[in-house]
Amino acid sequence: MQLSQRQQRILTAVVELHIRTGEPIGSKALVEELEGSWSSATIRNEMSELASLGLLEQPHTSAGRVPSHAGYRYYVDNLMAKHELKAPERRKIETDISTGEGDPEKLLEKAGEILAALTNCAAVSTMPGGENVLIKRIEVVPMGLRTAMVVLLTSAGVIRSRVCRLDTEINKKMLEVFYNLTAAKILGNPLQDVNTLMLQTLAASLGLDGLALLPLLGTVADLARDAEETEVMLGGQSNLLNHREYKGNVQELMGFLNKTEPLNDLITSSKSTFDVLIGRENRYKQLENSSIILARYSVGLKQGGVIGLIGPTRIDYSRLIPSVKYLTDLVGLMITQALEE
Amino acid sequence: MQLSQRQQRILTAVVELHIRTGEPIGSKALVEELEGSWSSATIRNEMSELASLGLLEQPHTSAGRVPSHAGYRYYVDNLMAKHELKAPERRKIETDISTGEGDPEKLLEKAGEILAALTNCAAVSTMPGGENVLIKRIEVVPMGLRTAMVVLLTSAGVIRSRVCRLDTEINKKMLEVFYNLTAAKILGNPLQDVNTLMLQTLAASLGLDGLALLPLLGTVADLARDAEETEVMLGGQSNLLNHREYKGNVQELMGFLNKTEPLNDLITSSKSTFDVLIGRENRYKQLENSSIILARYSVGLKQGGVIGLIGPTRIDYSRLIPSVKYLTDLVGLMITQALEE
DNA sequence: AATTAGCACTCAACCGCGTCGAGTGCTAAT
């Protein structure tokens, strides 16, 4: 779609004014915004042209125009000025996030909180996941005579624990066998290689000794599965209530956000390092009036998880996109540093 | 406050009808509900009496009556029929919760989800906390040359981890010193005894060796503090949007629920095993139109954490109270079993 | 040919008004 210079300036003005005010934009308001470069009649003609191109919409006949999803898309792709973050903003983010140092899971949760507060939207984040996460360590901590807590640690810094009931009493010998087994066959392997089937054949190869270990190994499999499905962390949902566009319809949106599966799917479906989904561009009808900004951080040279935000289509893309990018890069660096080999 | 038999029956009918319908209750509707025991005029007289006692309120002159907070309180304390949970409901809860077995933290989160779904309210839960939680185990897992992950496990099954940067390279000797030190001075102690000060003096007593361990010990202190403040888990906030009483005012309520400190304070302030706070009975004005039902589970013979729910004052107390109690007892048993010594 | 002033037209939002009906309080009859 090729727009004239004038059409571009008018579209830009409509989008930015509408983002600022939330109201439909009329020709008069645009004359002011564009400092009288053209008269209201000219602008009206151009607006009607932009509307027939599908870039603007009219809520009703005698109202101003509002950007359509395609309009926002054109703006984001071609017109938007990309502001850099100012130094004080960056410093603010840096000091805020430093309190989450150490535990990657906490760090990402913190990042979500910061992003939510910064943008007045809902924020999501995921742990580094996928194929290159290895099992780093497995520990068994006896709790009672026949109960033990099994702890699993991954190379991504994810830690999972679970109590396991055994059929027999725990003894030193048994633990020794277990540790030898895990050291030889499990540690250092990717998470998804450790499934119930693999462990059963492993146990079977040990004969009677293996039988006693079955519950422990089963628990290890559970933990591996648990650590693998890096759940999406969500924060600042209540921010969305502040936006007028969500006045009546919040229930379904909130309901959607609270279901983990579709959200997970949405976030992880994008494989690129950066993505903006505007309105119906995502496939969930509960989000048809929302935009999603997603950025992927990297841990070392491997791709890590995702940090992003969800808000109404009417958000200040030119401010929020750099914020998401900056925060994501920062988090990537911090996690890389924490997990460096 | 002493009410006549008739007043009690009328108050009961008003409360239960209003809980069912959400509408103000007029004398005519009551004649039906009470199956014509008295005429509408008599009921009107009694209602006006109940209103002057402060148990009923009138939204406006020509509308029916609605229970006041005092009215609900009287109902809950004196009139309410306490239903037992039906067998299928109990079975439902039991099978639902069994998927969370193992990790106490997961279990409690799951319990919150179940309660939220069961009651259509927001649910809260906390881990067993307080004075009798001991440090069970501390592990150091080297990640890089100068970084290590420290893992702390408590007797309540809480697990916390954190990456720690050291000033010097990690070596076997150092870890040995660390493990000896922790085994002798830290393991088995209550969480709150392990603070930065205690660890500093500990390190100082070791001289140069101790200096190298300082970062590790500092991390241990962080983890202990972290494990101590058992954060309130919250679920099902979006359920609240379904209740008409929260139509306009959700923002401030949601904002309140998303702040951890006051919520924490609210939940942990009650020391009894069971509590119902109706409307203004709690000290937060954001919750003045909400009721809170809290129950405390026990782990073995010690008191554990809290499970509860938050909803509008107009909730079906006679159904929800037994649900909360049943679920709480169940969770207590499960955790006890998992952590038994 | 492009731009613009002018004008008739549209339509949601708002306001005032009358009607309706659920519900009340009071009084007099039972």
Place this chain on the structure above:
DNA sequence: ATTAGCACTCGACGCGGTTGAGTGCTAATT
């Protein structure tokens, strides 16, 4: 002590008129 009857209250609802922001079209202007 209870109840039938009645006048009264007041929010909810629907109707019609007004207002004003904004449009599209046409004719004049550059």
